[in-house]
Amino acid sequence: MKVSVWDTYVKRDDGRLMHFDILVPNSLQDEQTILNYGTSYLKSKAFKTESISSKICNFCHIEQATETVINDIKNKGFSIIEMENCN
Template identity: 60%
Template sequence: MKVAVWDTYVKRADGALMHFDILVPENQSKEQSVLIFGSLYLSTKSFETGTFSASECQFCHIEQAGEDLQKAIREKGFSIIEMENCD
């Protein structure tokens, strides 16, 4: 399965900048869906974040997903790779 990777930066209420990738199936990479998935992810965090919109989330590239990632995407429709300041 190929996935679309959306590079995402969201400012936290404490001023730290979160960096994470939202991964979705290549054929389901509509911006509005990706933003919904990002909002769902952010709602699981114990801290507040700033605005989340298309300006914080940009399509980056397409890549081949490994088995674990494919399984996660089949179960939830998307996957998140946390990079910086996500905890």
């Protein structure tokens, strides 16, 4: 499965900058749906963050999905790869 990777940076209330990728099926083109996935992910965190927007979430590239990413997409429509300051 090919997935689109959306590079995302969100400021936390403590001033730290979160960096994570939102991975969605390559066929998904609706930016608002992708932003909603990012919002859903942020709500799962124990700390507060700024809102996600198209200014901080941008299409980056397409890649081949791993089995873990495929399972996440089957179960919830998207997958997240945490990069920096996500916990």
